Structure formats: structure tokens, C-alpha cells
Amino acid sequence: MTQDTWNFIFIGLSFALYIGIAIRQRAGSTKEYYTAGGGVSPFANGMATAADWMSAATFISMAGLLATSGYDGSRLLMGWTGGFVLLTVLMVPFLRKFGKATVPDFIGDRYYSKTARLVAVVCAIFICLTYIMGQMRGVGVVFSTLFEIEISTGVWVGGAIVFFYAGLGGMKGITYTQVAQYCVMAFAYTIPAIFIAMTLTGNVIPQFGFIGEYSANGESLPFLDKLDNINTELGFAKYTSGSLPRIDMFCITAALMCGTAGLPHVIVRFFTVKNVKAVRTSACWTLAFIAVIYLTAPTIGGFSRVNLIEKLQDTPREEAPEWFGHFEKTGYMSWEDKNGDGKIQHFGPKRQEVGDLNELTFKPDIMVMANPYMGGLPKWVIALLMAGCIAAALSTAAGLLLVLSTAISHDLMKKVVKPELSDKEEIRYARLASLGALLVAIYFGINPPATFIAKTVAFAFGLAASSFFPTLLMGIFSRRMNKEGAIAGMVAGIGFTLAYIIYFQFMGGTKDQYLFQISPEGIGFLGMLINFAVAFTVARFTPAPPQEVTELVDNVRFPGGKETAAQDH
Amino acid sequence: MEKTKTAKGRYWRAHLRCVGTLLLIWFLTSFGCGILLRDWLDGNFPSVGSAPFGFWMAQQGSIISFVLILLGYKFWMEQIESKLEQDKEETK
Numbered sequence: 322m323t324q325d326t327w328n329f330i331f332i333g334l335s336f337a338l339y340i341g342i343a344i345r346q347r348a349g350s351t352k353e354y355y356t357a358g359g360g361v362s363p364f365a366n367g368m369a370t371a372a373d374w375m376s377a378a379t380f381i382s383m384a385g386l387l388a389t390s391g392y393d394g395s396r397l398l399m400g401w402t403g404g405f406v407l408l409t410v411l412m413v414p415f416l417r418k419f420g421k422a423t424v425p426d427f428i429g430d431r432y433y434s435k436t437a438r439l440v441a442v443v444c445a446i447f448i449c450l451t452y453i454m455g456q457m458r459g460v461g462v463v464f465s466t467l468f469e470i471e472i473s474t475g476v477w478v479g480g481a482i483v484f485f486y487a488g489l490g491g492m493k494g495i496t497y498t499q500v501a502q503y504c505v506m507a508f509a510y511t512i513p514a515i516f517i518a519m520t521l522t523g524n525v526i527p528q529f530g531f532i533g534e535y536s537a538n539g540e541s542l543p544f545l546d547k548l549d550n551i552n553t554e555l556g557f558a559k560y561t562s563g564s565l566p567r568i569d570m571f572c573i574t575a576a577l578m579c580g581t582a583g584l585p586h587v588i589v590r591f592f593t594v595k596n597v598k599a600v601r602t603s604a605c606w607t608l609a610f611i612a613v614i615y616l617t618a619p620t621i622g623g624f625s626r627v628n629l630i631e632k633l634q635d636t637p638r639e640e641a642p643e644w645f646g647h648f649e650k651t652g653y654m655s656w657e658d659k660n661g662d663g664k665i666q667h668f669g670p671k672r673q674e675v676g677d678l679n680e681l682t683f684k685p686d687i688m689v690m691a692n693p694y695m696g697g698l699p700k701w702v703i704a705l706l707m708a709g710c711i712a713a714a715l716s717t718a719a720g721l722l723l724v725l726s727t728a729i730s731h732d733l734m735k736k737v738v739k740p741e742l743s744d745k746e747e748i749r750y751a752r753l754a755s756l757g758a759l760l761v762a763i764y765f766g767i768n769p770p771a772t773f774i775a776k777t778v779a780f781a782f783g784l785a786a787s788s789f790f791p792t793l794l795m796g797i798f799s800r801r802m803n804k805e806g807a808i809a810g811m812v813a814g815i816g817f818t819l820a821y822i823i824y825f826q827f828m829g830g831t832k833d834q835y836l837f838q839i840s841p842e843g844i845g846f847l848g849m850l851i852n853f854a855v856a857f858t859v860a861r862f863t864p865a866p867p868q869e870v871t872e873l874v875d876n877v878r879f880p881g882g883k884e885t886a887a888q889d890h
Numbered sequence: 891m892e893k894t895k896t897a898k899g900r901y902w903r904a905h906l907r908c909v910g911t912l913l914l915i916w917f918l919t920s921f922g923c924g925i926l927l928r929d930w931l932d933g934n935f936p937s938v939g940s941a942p943f944g945f946w947m948a949q950q951g952s953i954i955s956f957v958l959i960l961l962g963y964k965f966w967m968e969q970i971e972s973k974l975e976q977d978k979e980e981t982k
Contacts, residue, residue, distance in 0.1 A: 387949075395948035399920045402953045406916050410909050410963055528950065532939025543940030561945045571925055578920075598971075601964045608957050619949040878905075879898055879974075 327704035328467055335505055335708045339498045339715070340485070361496055361593040367606025369499035370590040372506060372712070373720040374405075374607070375614060376452070377459025378778040380506060380713035385688030387622030388629075391552070392563030394622065396574045400782075402608065402615055403574070404581025407790075409604040412582055413591045415797045415877045417600045420592075423727050424585040424789065431796040432804040433870055440811050444788040445585050445728045447815070449721045450761060452584075452781035456718040457766025463710045466651050466690055476766040479711075483718045484759050495719050496593060502712035507613055509709020514617050517624045517696040527620035535627070548623055551630050557669030560626070572843030573779070579849055580782025583789030586717075586724040625688045628695040633665045633681060641665060644694035653687035656680055718762075722755045729754035780822055783845025787814035791852040797878070800871050802856065805863040810856030818848035897977035904970045912959050912966075919955040924948035 361369070379401065387394035419427055425445055429438030457476050460483075464475025511527075518527040522544055523536045535547040542550075548560040558564040565573075581587070591600050632642055638656065648654040656665055659678040667681040690710065693703045730750035788811050795802040795810075821844045839847060923931055928944030935943035938951070 392945055392948060395924060395945075398949055399924055399952045402956050403916065403920045406912075406956050406959055409960055410912060414967075529939070531950075532941040532946065534940070545940050545945075561942060567925065571921065574921065574925065598968070601960075601967060605957070605960045605964050608960050612953050612957050615953050616950055875898075878902060 322700065324700050324703060327700045328707055331701070331704040331708040332467075332711060335501075335712060336482070338501050339712075342498045342501060343485070343495075345497075363594055363599045363603035364606055365496070365500050366590065366594050366599075366603045368503040368610055369496045369593075370587065370603070370607040371610035371614075372499040372503035372716040373495075373590055374401075374587055374611060374717070375506065375713055376717035376778065377456050377462075377710070377714035379614070379618075380510065381459050381462060381689050381710050382686050382778075384618045384621040384625065384692075385685035387619050388626040388688050389685045390563065391548070391558070391560035391622075393565045393570065394619070395563075396565075396570055396577065398615055398618065400574045400577025401581055402611060404578035404782075405604075405608050405611065407578055407582035408584075408587065409601070409608075411797070412793055413588060413604065414597045414600055416588060416793070417591055417594075417597050418877045418879075419873075423724070423731055424588055424793070425728060426731070428792060428796065428807070431870065431873060432802075432807045433867065434804040434808070437804050437808050437811075439733075440808055441789070441792070442728050442733050444784070444811060444815055446725060446758075447819075448584070448781050448785045448789070449586065449725045449728070450758065450765070451784060452586075452778060453718055453721045453725070453758070453762040454765035455778040455781070456714045456721065457762045459714040460711065460718070461766055462686055463690070463707060463714065466648075466653070466687070467707055469651060473767045476763055479714065479718075480759050480763045480766070483715055483722060484756060495716075495723060498719070499716045502716040503610060505705075505712045506709045506716075507610070509706045509712070510614050510621075511617050513693045513696065513698055513702055513706055514621050514624070516698050516702065517628070517692065518620065520696060521624055521627060527624075528616055531620040531623055538631070544623065544627075548626060551627065552669070555630070555634075555667060555669050555672060557671070560623070566838045569838055569840055569843050572839045572846040574843075576786045576843050576845035576849070577779065577782050578786075579790040580784070580786035580845055583785035583793065584782075585728075585785075585789065586720040589724060589727075590720070621689060621692060625692040625695060628692070629683075629688075630667065632695055634667060635664050637664050639663075642695075644691065647694070648683070648687060648691060653691075654681065654683040656682075722758060722762075725758040726751040726755035729758075779842040780826075783818050783822065783842065783848065784815055786845035787818040787848025787852055791849050791856065795853075795856060797874070800874050801860060801865060803860050803863055803866045806856040806858075806860030809859040810852040813855040814848045814852030817851050818845050821848075897974060900977060901970065901974040904973070905967070908963070908966045908970060912963055915955070916959055919947065920952040924952050 379397075383394070383397050386397065416424070416427055419430075423445075425438050425441035428441040429435065432438075457480060458472075460479030461472040461476035464470060464478055465472045468475075514527040515525060518524050518529075518531075521535060521537050522529075522531075522533050524533050531544060533544055535542055535544040540547070545561055552558065552560045563570075591603065594600055594603050633645065638658070645654065645656075649656065657680055658664075659680050660666070665681050666677070666679070668677045668679045673679055690706065693706055730747050730753075791814065792807050792811050795807065822841045825841045923944060924947050928948060931942075931944035931947070937943060938946040941949075
């Protein structure tokens with residue numbers, strides 16, 4: 322069988338599964354649409370959250386980034402998983418106790434103000450749109466490699482599929498499709514890593530191979546030394562040392578962590594379980610499931626780096642493996658014979674300074690998908706990986722789309738514009754809103770604001786870190802915080818972050834203009850500090866919140882009291 | 891300041907202590923070992939397999955600690971909550 326046949330079988334089967342589940346679990350009421358009825362088991366919710374969480378950026382882009390930047394890539398590993406810890410201990414139990422379905426709902430009630438709710442809705446829309454762009458791009462990347470079509474066509478196909486089951490199934494449909502998607506992703510990610518670990522290091526477990534011995538081609542030395550040697554020889558920074566300034570590394574990691582903790586689509590996932598106790602159990606499962614993939618990512622990064630260089634460096638073009646031609650055709654790898662010797666050469670900055678020409682360029686996004694080809698793995702493994710990539714992008718896009726549509730239908734239409742909206746009409750608005758949001762996302766998926774997925778997504782986290790995270794945190798842990806403070810803080814935080822990103826991303830700002838050497842990816846951390854500072858200053862000089870609000874804060878802090886099943890609206 | 895006289899006040903204090911402790915560990919394992927102290931750890935701590943300690947913490951160790959932190963959080967909070975229940979019974 323050819324590769325294409327295998328791809329069609331695996332992707333076809335997985336799609337049939339998702340759509341089948343979506344139809345069986347179709348949502349009938351707003352309660353099912355927003356929170357799946359509130360009775361999902363912690364274990365299932367853990368898997369679904371893990372799938373929701375691990376986006377195309379994680380699945381497709383992260384290992385590639387690790388491969389090209391070595392230690393610097395750790396910011397993504399620590400940032401995303403560490404943020405989950407913040408989310409679990411600082412946010413979710415309280416918001417779950419509060420019991421309303423959306424994050425702007427909490428902000429609107431806690432800060433007793435329609436303006437606050439509105440600002441929160443706008444922030445939610447901004448964050449989700451930025452994030453979903455990355456996902457649509459990811460879908461496009463996968464489809465275009467698979468079928469050798471244009472990225473834009475790939476984005477359209479993916480968009481249609483997401484709309485079909487997110488719009489239709491609501492939270493209930495999404496929850497169970499995400500469970501299936503997690504399983505596909507976990508196998509798709511770990512199986513290639515195991516195969517390659519066996520060939521490169523003779524170790525079945527990739528994580529042990531990574532810190533073990535490199536044993537292919539009759540060599541024997543620690544695997545990480547092999548990586549360092551490769552990098553120094555080619556003129557890159559050592560794999561294990563990295564090149565980002567420490568302060569930037571710190572800020573990006575912090576922005577990713579706090580951003581993760583402020584991501585509305587992950588927070589709402591925990592509204593689907595029964596009570597606060599189940600939330601904590603579910604969070605443990607989620608992080609354990611996430612860790613399976615995150616612990617494998619650095620190994621895939623390392624292995625693919627070694628494979629890429631070993632297979633291509635100084636190889637005459639005619640003798641280069643078949644997959645190289647495949648990726649050249651889709652534009653992910655390119656080779657230009659600058660010195661005219663007919664061989665492929667890849668050199669980093671240090672070698673280029675002394676006059677060696679770099680002839681090979683490749684986009685980091687392709688590393689995960691190229692990995693099984695480079696390792697010469699069986700065709701079905703490659704097909705499985707493709708199915709996994711698509712699952713990753715679709716599951717996150719669906720979750721985001723849901724938050725976007727509820728933000729518009731519930732928080733904007735029902736709570737602000739048209740309070741007399743009936744249940745049925747609200748769902749109709751939700752579906753309409755998801756269509757609108759998706760079209761915008763498709764547009765930006767085709768014309769992305771940053772060159773690769775992980776970066777686009779990092780901006781979304783910066784925005785969340787500077788707006789939701791501080792506001793929610795103060796809403797729970799400070800009784801004194803009032804609406805004036807919260808609104809001013811949110812506006813200042815997200816405004817500053819957005820302006821900084823736009824200036825450096827679209828208006829041609831240069832590296833030496835960076836504030837304290839912090840790149841746009843890490844600026845969300847500074848935006849967050851600004852949010853806190855502005856909020857506390859403004860709150861000091863404005864009246865304290867009313868009695869009911871202090872009671873509300875006390876109520877979310879303590880377990881028990883009135884039973885808090887996720888409620889209807 | 892929180893009142894420690896009531897059962898709820900004691901619960902909230904215990905809860906803050908739990909979260910504070912866990913977040914301290916969280917900070918040390920990620921920002922501490924993985925970023926701020928990594929060079930020193932690479933040089934002065936035993937390697938994990940062939941990986942320098944700081945590098946390993948940044949790429950693997952921190953994630954493993956996060957999972958353990960959440961497990962700790964689950965069991966610690968359950969204990970605090972059952973204490974709150976007892977506390978309420980006694981004050982009734």
C-alpha cells in the first residue's frame with residue numbers, strides 16, 4: 322500500500338469516529354451546550370482537557386522549536402505545564418464553586434458591572450481569536466503536507482470540519498470527541514519516538530534514550546554530547562546551553578504560565594465535572610495526560626535534530642533521501658547550491674561569519690511531521706502521526722470556538738444586549754457566532770501574523786496573562802478589589818501588551834528597541850505587572866465593593882454551602 | 891486579616907498555607923532550577939544520566955514535579971476539607 326492510502330485510512334477512520342460521537346452526543350439545551358450537563362467523570366474530563374489544551378502548537382510546532390533552539394525551547398515546556406499548576410490551585414476550584422458557565426460571567430458578577438463584563442468579553446474574543454488562528458494554520462500545514470495542496474485550501478477544509486462538530490455538538494459533543502482525540506494524539510506522538518529511540522540509542526523508552534548513549538552508526542557517546550557536537554560543529558549555540566538572554570527566558574516562561582492560567586477555554590472545561598473535589602482529581606489526570614506528551618517532546622526534538630543533520634549534511638542532492646524532495650515541493654525545506662558543489666550544507670551563525678554558506682533552510686513546524694520519514698519508519702506510523710496532528714489542531718480549535726460563541730451569545734447578547742432571549746435563540750446565536758469567528762480565524766490562518774505557529778500562540782498567552790489572570794486572581798483573593806480597579810487594570814494590561822506586540826510584529830520595531838531585552842512573546846508578563854499595579858492603585862482611591870460582593874467572594878472561597886451543580890441560566 | 895476564630899477562618903488559613911507551600915515548590919523547580927540557578931546546578935549537581943542537572947530540570951524534571959505538586963494539592967486539600975467538616979461539627 323502507498324503512503325497516501327495509509328493516510329486516507331487513518332484520517333478517514335478518525336474523522337468518522339469524531340463525527341459519529343458528535344452526532345450521538347449532540348447538545349439539546351444551553352446547559353448541555355455550555356457545560357455538557359455537568360456530569361462528566363474526572364477521568365474523561367482529564368483526557369478531554371488534555372486534548373483541548375494540547376494544541377497544534379504543542380503537537381506540531383513545539384518539538385521542532387526544541388530541535389532548533391535546544392535549551393531555549395524549555396520555556397514552552399515549563400511555561401505550559403507550569404501554568405496548569407497555577408490554574409488548578411489558584412483559579413479553577415473557585416470558579417467552579419461560583420458555578421456559572423463562562424469567565425466573563427464571573428468577572429461581570431464579581432465586579433458588579435456591565436462594563437467589566439464587556440471588557441472581559443472583548444478580552445476573551447481577542448485571546449481566543451489569536452489562539453485559534455494558530456490552530457487553523459496548523460490544520461493547513463498538515464493538510465498541505467499530506468495531500469500536497471496549498472496551505473489555504475487546507476485551512477478551508479479544516480475549518481469546515483471544526484464548524485461541523487463544534488457548532489453542532491456544543492460542549493457535550495466536544496467533550497467526548499476530545500477524549501477520542503487525546504487517545505489518537507498520545508499514540509501518534511509516542512510511537513514514532515519509541516521507534517526512533519530504538520534506532521538511535523537502543524533504548525525503548527525515549528526519555529531514557531535522551532539522557533542515555535547514542536549508539537547508531539557504530540558511534541558510542543552520550544546522546545546529548547552528540548547533539549552538542551553537531552551544533553558546535555555547524556556553528557550553532559550548544560544544544561544544552563541556548564542563546565536567549567536570561568531575563569527574556571524568565572519573562573516568556575512567566576507569561577506562558579500566567580497566560581495558561583487565564584485561558585478561558587481551559588477554565589470552562591472544569592465546569593463540566595460534578596463538584597470542586599472532582600475538579601482537583603480531574604486536574605491531576607489532565608496534567609498526567611499532558612505530561613505523557615510533554616516529556617516526549619524534548620526527545621523528539623533531539624532525535625529529529627540528529628537525524629536531519631546525519632541524513633542531509635554533506636550529502637549530494639541526488640543521493641538525498643526521497644522525503645527531502647517531498648518537503649521541498651511543499652516549501653517546508655529548501656536547498657540552494659550556493660557553493661556549487663552539489664552537496665547539501667547547513668551552517669549556523671558562527672560558521673557563516675567565517676564565510677561558510679548555509680544552503681539548507683527549513684521551517685521548524687515541519688520537524689515533527691518529518692521525523693518519522695527521517696527515521697525511516699513504517700508507513701502506518703506516519704499515517705498515525707498525521708491523524709494525531711489533525712486531532713490536536715481540531716480539538717483545540719473546537720474548544721476555542723465554543724468559548725468564542727458563548728462569549729458572544731451568552732455574555733454579549735443575553736446579558737448585555739437582549740436579556741429576553743430564549744434558550745433556543747441563544748443556541749442559535751451561539752452557532753451563528755461560531756461561524757463568524759471561524760471565518761475570521763480562517764482568514765488569519767491563511768495570512769498568519771507571525772511566521773510560525775508556536776509564536777502566534779505565544780501572543781495569545783501574553784494577552785491572557787495581562788488581562789484575565791490578574792483580574793480573576795484579584796477577584797478571588799482580594800475582598801477589597803472593586804470594579805474601577807479591575808476595569809482599569811484589564812484595559813491597561815491588555816492595551817500595553819497588544820500595543821507592544823503590534824509595534825514589534827507589524828510596524829517594524831527592531832530587537833535593540835526591546836524594553837529590558839524582553840521580546841514580544843514575553844511582554845505579557847510585564848503587562849500583567851502593569852495590570853496589578855494599576856488595579857491596586859485605582860482601587861485604593863475608589864469606594865470599596867458592596868456587601869453582596871464581599872459575600873460572593875467569601876462564598877467562592879469555602880466548600881459546601883449551597884450545592885453547586887453547574888446551573889442553567 | 892483573616893479571622894482565625896471561626897472554622898471558616900481556620901480553613902482559609904490552612905488553604906493559603908497549602909497553596910503557598912506548593913507554589914514555592916513550583917517556583918523552585920521551574921524558575922529556580924530550570925532558569926535562574928541552572929548554570930550553577932549544571933556545574934555543581936550530579937548529572938541525570940548524561941544530562942546536566944539544570945538542563946534536565948528544565949526539559950523533564952520540572953514537568954514531573956508539576957504532576958506531583960497537583961497530586962499533593964489534591965490530597966492536602968481533601969485533608970483540610972475534612973478538618974473543616976469536623977471543625978463545624980464541634981462548634982455546633
